[in-house]
Amino acid sequence: MKIAIHNSEVSFSPFWIEYCKEKGISYKIVDCYQSDIIRQLEDCDALMWHHHHMFSRDILFAKQLLYALEMSGKVVFPDFRSGWHFDDKVGQKYLLESINAPLVPSYVFYSKEDALKWAAQTVFPKVFKLRGGSSGTNVRLVADYGEAKQLINQAFGRGFTNFNARGMLKDRIAKFRKGKETLVGVLKGIGLLLVKTRYSHIAGRERGYAYFQDFIPDNTHDIRITYVADRIFALRRRVRKGDFRASGGGQQEYDLAKIPAEAIKIGFDVAEKLKLQTAAFDFIIADSQPIIVEVSYGFGYDAQQFDFGYWDRELNWYEGKFNPYGWMVDLVVDKIKEGK
Numbered sequence: 001m002k003i004a005i006h007n008s009e010v011s012f013s014p015f016w017i018e019y020c021k022e023k024g025i026s027y028k029i030v031d032c033y034q035s036d037i038i039r040q041l042e043d044c045d046a047l048m049w050h051h052h053h054m055f056s057r058d059i060l061f062a063k064q065l066l067y068a069l070e071m072s073g074k075v076v077f078p079d080f081r082s083g084w085h086f087d088d089k090v091g092q093k094y095l096l097e098s099i100n101a102p103l104v105p106s107y108v109f110y111s112k113e114d115a116l117k118w119a120a121q122t123v124f125p126k127v128f129k130l131r132g133g134s135s136g137t138n139v140r141l142v143a144d145y146g147e148a149k150q151l152i153n154q155a156f157g158r159g160f161t162n163f164n165a166r167g168m169l170k171d172r173i174a175k176f177r178k179g180k181e182t183l184v185g186v187l188k189g190i191g192l193l194l195v196k197t198r199y200s201h202i203a204g205r206e207r208g209y210a211y212f213q214d215f216i217p218d219n220t221h222d223i224r225i226t227y228v229a230d231r232i233f234a235l236r237r238r239v240r241k242g243d244f245r246a247s248g249g250g251q252q253e254y255d256l257a258k259i260p261a262e263a264i265k266i267g268f269d270v271a272e273k274l275k276l277q278t279a280a281f282d283f284i285i286a287d288s289q290p291i292i293v294e295v296s297y298g299f300g301y302d303a304q305q306f307d308f309g310y311w312d313r314e315l316n317w318y319e320g321k322f323n324p325y326g327w328m329v330d331l332v333v334d335k336i337k338e339g340k
């Protein structure tokens with residue numbers, strides 16, 4: 001049995017490799033960007049690739065490669081069920097609605113007329129989002145009909161760039177001022193202004209649809225519930241000052257007493273129903289109830305994030321450090337064994 005791993009520094013892969021070494025699991029480093037990748041995988045039972053929505057090459061073919069392999073009978077991470085809706089909030093809307101999961105009320109339009117008609121009779125504020133993006137960069141508050149109309153016109157006109165480099169730089173400078181970002185980070189943020197051209201060139205512009213959600217007021221945090229192979233760990237992220245967005249603010253809190261048990265339960269229910277390998281859910285609270293804002297197979301990995309314990313399916317609590325990357329490798333190993 002052998003697992004192929006696509007290695008990339010900014011990803012889970014160094015941790016997967018470390019775990020394989022530690023446990024004596026046979027693995028092979030492969031390069032998914034090469035045309036002969038299928039041949040490279042001939043002697044492997046599985047492929048693990050932590051592909052990234054901001055890597056312009058990944059968005060061109062990561063899903064296609066992984067799902068092609070899955071259809072051929074190889075085990076992959078992330079698999080189709082976990083990955084098809086990655087970086088696609090519109091896809092997530094349909095998916096979560098179809099299983100009656102508690103999703104923040106969401107609206108999507110594919111014509112300007114439909115969008116304007118809706119905007120003329122709805123209540124504001126609303127939240128406008130692009131289907132892709134992270135760290136809050138493509139999420140904004142819409143105060144009134146006038147702003148909504150402007151966004152709708154743009155959505156069905158010249159569209160939006162998926163890569164909000166100026167917003168990202170602004171966030172980095174704000175974090176730097178609070179001592180939560182390094183100068184190198186800020187310089188990298190300036191570098192992003194250049195990457196923008198390459199990424200945007202390939203990703204193209206977002207247009208032809210308009211996606212809104214009800215604005216849920218008074219949230220001081222969002223709640224990140226991360227499911228990995230039958231376990232859940234959690235944290236809260238403080239909403240940025242003078243803003244409504246938590247994501248991208250970099251203010252994590254690990255007081256687990258503040259995590260609503262209901263959110264953990266919903267995380268397990270949804271992940272099990274959809275048979276997901278991994279799922280990082282963002283929750284906010286509406287009328288005292290946790291509701292889902294978005295879900296993603298991949299998630300950020302701060303140094304401290306895996307120090308504070310996790311829950312199993314029976315909601316038993318396991319204190320202390322854990323290794324979710326190892327759980328990912330284990331789930332791939334188990335799946336290979338199942339198929340044999």
Ligand SMILES: Nc1ncnc2c1ncn2[C@@H]1O[C@H](COP(=O)(O)OP(=O)(O)O)[C@@H](O)[C@H]1O
Pocket residue numbers: 104127129133134135136137138139213214215216217219221222239244245246247248282284293294
């Ligand atoms: N409908 C909403 N009402 C209130 N706050 C929201 C809503 N949607 C998102 N937020 C806030 O904005 C942040 C970013 O939104 P999210 O959809 O998670 O986008 P991203 O993919 O950029 O993280 C969330 O972490 C949450 O704090």
Ligand SMILES: [Mg+2]
Pocket residue numbers: 135136247282294
């Ligand atoms: Mg988010």
